[in-house]
Amino acid sequence: MVTFDYLNATKIKTEAKINPQNHKNGFRVVVGMATCGLTAGADKVFQTLKQLIESNNLDNIDLAPVGCVGECALEPLVEVIDHQGQKTTYCKVSLQDIEKIVNQHLISGAPVKELTIDNYKNIDSSSLQVRIALRNCGVINPEDINEYICYDGYKALGKVLTEMTPEEVIHVIQESGLRGRGGGGFSTGLKWSLCAKNKGGQKYIICNADEGDPGAFMDRAVLEGDPHSVIEAMAIGGYAIGASQGYIYIRAEYPLAVQRLNKAIEQAYEAELLGKNIFGTDFCFDLELRLGAGAFVCGEETALIASIEGERGMPRNKPPFPADKGLFARPSIINNVETYANISPIVLKGAKWFASMGTQKSKGTKVFALGGKINNTGLLEVPMGTTLRQVIYDVGGGIPNNKKFKAVQTGGPSGGCLTAEHLDTPIDYDNLVKLNSMMGSGGMIVMDEENCMVDVAHFYLQFTVEESCGKCTPCREGTHKMLEILEKIKSGNGTMQDITELEELAYYIQDSALCALGQSAPNPVISTLLNFKDEYIAHVTDKKCPAKVCKALVNYAVVADKCIGCTKCKRNCPVQAISGEVKKPHKIDTNRCIKCDMCRQACPVNAIILE
Amino acid sequence: MKFVLEESKVQLLKERIQKHKQKPGPLMPTLHDAQNIFGCIPIEVQKIISEELDESVAKINGVVTFYSNFSTEPKGKHIVSVCMGTACYVKGAKAILDTISDMLNIEPGQTTKDGLFTLENTRCIGACGLAPVFQIGDKVYGNATKDTAKQAIEEILKSEA
Numbered sequence: 001m002v003t004f005d006y007l008n009a010t011k012i013k014t015e016a017k018i019n020p021q022n023h024k025n026g027f028r029v030v031v032g033m034a035t036c037g038l039t040a041g042a043d044k045v046f047q048t049l050k051q052l053i054e055s056n057n058l059d060n061i062d063l064a065p066v067g068c069v070g071e072c073a074l075e076p077l078v079e080v081i082d083h084q085g086q087k088t089t090y091c092k093v094s095l096q097d098i099e100k101i102v103n104q105h106l107i108s109g110a111p112v113k114e115l116t117i118d119n120y121k122n123i124d125s126s127s128l129q130v131r132i133a134l135r136n137c138g139v140i141n142p143e144d145i146n147e148y149i150c151y152d153g154y155k156a157l158g159k160v161l162t163e164m165t166p167e168e169v170i171h172v173i174q175e176s177g178l179r180g181r182g183g184g185g186f187s188t189g190l191k192w193s194l195c196a197k198n199k200g201g202q203k204y205i206i207c208n209a210d211e212g213d214p215g216a217f218m219d220r221a222v223l224e225g226d227p228h229s230v231i232e233a234m235a236i237g238g239y240a241i242g243a244s245q246g247y248i249y250i251r252a253e254y255p256l257a258v259q260r261l262n263k264a265i266e267q268a269y270e271a272e273l274l275g276k277n278i279f280g281t282d283f284c285f286d287l288e289l290r291l292g293a294g295a296f297v298c299g300e301e302t303a304l305i306a307s308i309e310g311e312r313g314m315p316r317n318k319p320p321f322p323a324d325k326g327l328f329a330r331p332s333i334i335n336n337v338e339t340y341a342n343i344s345p346i347v348l349k350g351a352k353w354f355a356s357m358g359t360q361k362s363k364g365t366k367v368f369a370l371g372g373k374i375n376n377t378g379l380l381e382v383p384m385g386t387t388l389r390q391v392i393y394d395v396g397g398g399i400p401n402n403k404k405f406k407a408v409q410t411g412g413p414s415g416g417c418l419t420a421e422h423l424d425t426p427i428d429y430d431n432l433v434k435l436n437s438m439m440g441s442g443g444m445i446v447m448d449e450e451n452c453m454v455d456v457a458h459f460y461l462q463f464t465v466e467e468s469c470g471k472c473t474p475c476r477e478g479t480h481k482m483l484e485i486l487e488k489i490k491s492g493n494g495t496m497q498d499i500t501e502l503e504e505l506a507y508y509i510q511d512s513a514l515c516a517l518g519q520s521a522p523n524p525v526i527s528t529l530l531n532f533k534d535e536y537i538a539h540v541t542d543k544k545c546p547a548k549v550c551k552a553l554v555n556y557a558v559v560a561d562k563c564i565g566c567t568k569c570k571r572n573c574p575v576q577a578i579s580g581e582v583k584k585p586h587k588i589d590t591n592r593c594i595k596c597d598m599c600r601q602a603c604p605v606n607a608i609i610l611e
Numbered sequence: 612m613k614f615v616l617e618e619s620k621v622q623l624l625k626e627r628i629q630k631h632k633q634k635p636g637p638l639m640p641t642l643h644d645a646q647n648i649f650g651c652i653p654i655e656v657q658k659i660i661s662e663e664l665d666e667s668v669a670k671i672n673g674v675v676t677f678y679s680n681f682s683t684e685p686k687g688k689h690i691v692s693v694c695m696g697t698a699c700y701v702k703g704a705k706a707i708l709d710t711i712s713d714m715l716n717i718e719p720g721q722t723t724k725d726g727l728f729t730l731e732n733t734r735c736i737g738a739c740g741l742a743p744v745f746q747i748g749d750k751v752y753g754n755a756t757k758d759t760a761k762q763a764i765e766e767i768l769k770s771e772a
Contacts, residue, residue: 035736035737035738035751036738036740036741036753038751039738039741039744039751039752039753040741040753071740072738072739072740072741073740073741075740075741211737212734212735213735214695214696214697214698214700214734214735215696215697215698215735215739216735216737217735217737217738217739220737252643252680253733253734253735253736253737254737255749288634290636290639290640291639291640291643292678292680293639293642293643293678293679293680293681294678294679294680294681294734295677295678295679296734307639308636308639309635309636310636310637310638310639310674311638311674312673312674312677313677313678328635328636369739371697371698371739371740371742372697372698372701372702372742373701373702377698377739377740377742378740409697412697443697445697445698445701447701451701456701459697459700460697469677597706
């Protein structure tokens with residue numbers, strides 16, 4: 001039976017191993033080994049480090065793989081923590097660098113200055129960040145339950161089971177003001193209380209890990225970096241609502257997260273933190289993984305339920321809400337990964353602590369995945385109410401190549417874009433909705449002047465058209481029709497009438513689609529129409545794409561003054577559309593040109609432009 | 612490519628189904644196993660599942676064709692998938708997809724005649740920090756360019772030659 005004594009003993013034992021203070025001249029060395037890191041070659045880095053540490057007989061070093069450190073663009077990352085707790089972060093570590101780090105830093109104790117993060121980033125993006133959901137990501141070895149326990153893991157579960165009633169648990173969560181981190185922002189405590197009211201019989205608690213928004217990888221980071229935090233929180237939730245069975249529905253596109261979750265569940269069973277009579281109480285809880293199969297709509301809760309049941313993943317009308325009638329027609333709770341990641345700290349530190357962060361109606365922090373045209377691509381967690389400007393410039397380091405910021409898309413295909421004038425808006429659920437976007441799960445894609453907003457709207461709509469489950473007509477037919485209009489506009493055949501119809505259709509679909517996916521599908525179009533109508537108009541009246549993205553509306557041309565007549569473009573053109581003699585300016589026959597971009601890439605003096 | 616139903620694989624699938632049947636909602640885990648074991652779930656396999664789970668083939672076919680990860684046709688030896696997530700898209704994933712498509716002379720979703728490659732555009736794989744990315748099998752290529760894509764394909768062609 002698992003007890004507090006067991007947790008404490010494990011903590012002391014693990015602390016002795018992982019805290020460098022306990023070894024003379026010792027270090028803890030961690031390598032970021034989530035999907036980003038592994039893609040960048042972290043596996044080899046880890047193996048090489050291990051070999052060198054062994055061959056040099058360095059027994060005062062604890063080497064561990066960890067989850068996402070948050071600096072995705074600078075992977076592979078190696079962090080060295082010395083016995084005073086001082087952390088040195090090495091970025092883009094190559095195999096050659098490792099020898100230097102081992103010899104200079106781990107053996108002689110002098111950090112290798114030229115390889116540290118300061119050489120890559122001129123801002124300290126950690127100052128604005130508060131890590132609650134990501135507290136253990138990049139800190140602990142996600143494949144070792146003892147390291148999770150060392151950071152007070154499963155203490156909250158113990159506290160809940162031995163000291164609190166289910167009502168008290170729900171009360172704390174409700175008081176904290178925690179709202180669902182998956183998009184809609186419904187109060188988590190209220191949701192739990194609705195489900196708890198349904199007395200008797202089997203209930204289910206489900207984790208929605210079907211993170212399908214393109215450009216969002218917050219949940220992946222939590223699952224890969226700290227899987228136990230989700231497992232513990234689901235057990236707490238199970239106790240609160242009276243469910244003895246939990247399911248984690250995770251998308252199959254995240255094989256590493258699946259693997260680490262499976263391992264974590266196995267370890268939790270071994271430690272008797274899952275299973276029968278947890279902490280010696282009457283509470284029993286089983287947890288199982290269920291894999292998605294590549295359907296975006298399954299992120300919608302009723303569709304997710306249908307998918308677990310073995311049906312086509314189609315949403316249904318609500319009510320009845322899943323809290324009353326959910327999985328296998330039993331009362332069920334579905335929360336998102338990040339929501340769960342917040343639960344244990346709230347239980348341990350109290351509702352007041354959590355509610356002291358954030359804005360009036362949005363409490364705590366939010367994890368964002370910052371991507372697109374941004375210097376510091378990565379994962380960050382900031383208090384609710386932080387402004388977009390702080391996120392993009394102070395944490396994200398601004399736009400690369402001195403380009404101008406144009407927009408940021410939040411909420412993925414269900415959200416909208418925010419522009420330069422919204423940069424000082426504090427980010428919370430309600431403000432984003434007011435601006436015709438939404439929090440979504442927290443993907444933020446930054447766009448610069450080279451992105452065409454009509455093209456961006458087209459891109460998202462294409463996504464929702466493909467992912468529409470086909471159940472309701474507004475979504476199945478309506479979004480398709482919208483896409484046709486957008487294609488017409490992009491190809492230069494659009495009229496002002498088309499823009500009007502596009503807008504009308506968008507609002508009809510918003511009002512009449514069955515599920516959240518359909519209702520929010522027109523959002524990217526609506527918000528680009530609101531903020532960038534001039535671009536749409538330029539496409540239809542001037543037949544021009546201001547950002548020079550829509551291929552049908554741009555032409556390739558040679559700047560005669562710049563052209564040195566090297567004939568490279570002519571030789572590379574697949575359709576012989578370029579003419580000209582050696583050392584004389586060349587010309588492109590726009591009638592023949594297929595706009596393949598080969599000439600522009602071949603030109604050594606950038607003399608070929610788009611107009 | 613012709614689909615062959617191997618007896619040993621059928622046995623393996625049946626064993627898995629017996630395990631899944633112990634729990635509620637066995638169809639999705641079964642289909643994942645079938646896809647892994649056979650590489651696809653054609654009608655022959657659907658019929659086996661139908662008998663074992665006592666569900667109509669129509670229902671199973673409906674579920675198989677709903678999810679994009681399940682395929683009813685055999686796929687190529689190497690599955691090349693280009694991420695079309697937003698981060699990758701704004702950083703030029705389309706050009707990479709086009710390059711590979713031209714090289715292999717197939718459209719996304721198709722398999723080369725020799726059965727060597729299947730080209731796919733995939734949903735965001737969450738490696739946005741390294742956008743644009745593409746995948747061949749399990750290997751992810753980050754910060755991809757047209758040239759790295761060409762190189763990767765050429766390498767496989769060489770090793771298969």
